[in-house]
Amino acid sequence: MHNSFFYDTIEKIQSKIDDIKASSLCFVCEDNFILNNFRDDLLNSVLDFNKLDTLIIKPSGGNIKIEQIRDVEEFLMYKPNYAKVKVVFFEDIDRLNIEAANAALKLIEEPPEYALVFGTTTRWNYLLPTIKSRFIRFDLSIPLVLIEDINTKYKETAIYFNFFRHYDSGVLLFLNDENTDISRIKDEVDRIVNFSVNDVDELLNNFKLPLDLPENKLKFALSYYKLWNILINLNDKEFFYLIKDISQIKNDVENLTFLRNISTLGTILLRDAMVFLNSSKWKFFWNNSLVYFFGLNEHILNLEQLKDTVSYLNRMSTMRLANFNFEMEIFTHFFRIKRCFIKTIK
Structure with a gap:
């Protein structure tokens, strides 16, 4: 067998x-x-x-x-x-x-x-x-032994891989492959996690990587969430200018594929936000790292806006026709998600 x-x-x-x-x-x-x-x-x-x-x-x-x-x-x-x-x-x-x-x-x-x-x-x-x-x-589902193997191999770093069960399981198989350099992957994840607002250009460069390679998909997804970690703490003016910078990658990416991918990742983020809103049970989170990346515990949520945005993102993630304005969809994507979160007073 x-x-x-x-x-x-x-x-x-x-x-x-x-x-x-x-x-x-x-x-x-x-x-x-x-x-x-x-x-x-x-x-x-x-x-x-x-x-x-x-x-x-x-x-x-x-x-x-x-x-x-x-x-x-x-x-x-x-x-x-x-x-x-x-x-x-x-x-x-x-x-x-x-x-x-x-x-x-x-x-x-x-x-x-x-x-x-x-x-x-x-x-x-x-x-x-x-x-x-x-x-x-x-x-059929992701075999539990695969998740257990990844948790064993990557230890504390594995917390950043949970959501790939719902985004791209090919990345999980890549992570578990015996030929994958575990130390290099850990170093790359740590580098992305520790980026600051001064490293935005490097995050945007990860958006330009060809997504036919699982390692690039890993960098793309983590860079998207790290970008949100930075965006959510900016004032309105800074937020606007950074979104404008993101929209400038239009000529460096396949537009429809890019929008589909960030829409899927955005849906995962909001799905976990809804779980956080309604449950304290960590086992239900698709990606525990989003709590740390995004600071879910520091925000209250606009539930109606959140539901409406999830519907929008679902439509975008399954969109087939390239009949859209890329820059406008980038602004819509990030502004819609930002409006779901209201910063609380610490």
Whole structure:
């Protein structure tokens, strides 16, 4: 059996292969990175699978189309040649268009006795009720052992990594990789955490890093929160000028990707603010470091403004069309979040 974080789940599927043949399972998770890693581990690890008897269906042009369902039907007409089970794996099955979904109903409900149909989705509720009812749902999450390993390796520094479970789990896998230099990562985190208003240019430089590398995503996210640590303590005039400086990176970043990322990070910040407002239980925080970075205990919160801003950020984080004014969205982003927090008198 392949040594993976999903060992228990994959071993269960392997041991029950005869019982689950001729059925359909949908793996659900909020993070596509987890789903893709699980798919690879599953297909490479189960002894009864073979890549020559496996068909992977991916969205084409944004959707899974009826022509692809026809390919699946043809693929399933014949018994496996090299494996015990034929496997069809639908990635992002919520992308089935209406025509394809209707055509797929029967094969999802009743695969051949020698076949298994798998699907993955981050948006279970987007599936048609008729599709959902034909799948056995299987929820996946970040394996606890991964979090425990990171906490052990990075000790007190690990507090700054909690929120990556909800932002980008690929960063967690990078942090846990045996080839990752733990001392260098710790030094980089300490450097960002200890930045002051005089180091804003270095924080902005971290915003310009290519985000295809997990280490850069780490720097980007921590720099965003450290920037808030600085911004929240500025007077209105200083705040305005610093936001203006941030908007000047327009030509150095991919605008839509940048806005999506800071919107997701802003949502995490406000989500923890709502937890702080309503609970003293630290286990519910996605990122304990935000309390220290942002000084949540030094602010009262405008709950209505906070809810409205979360809705705005959610829209921005899923925005597809590049029909926006970058500078205006930067100002809107930071001013909206700032208005959620009211400084208290110490």
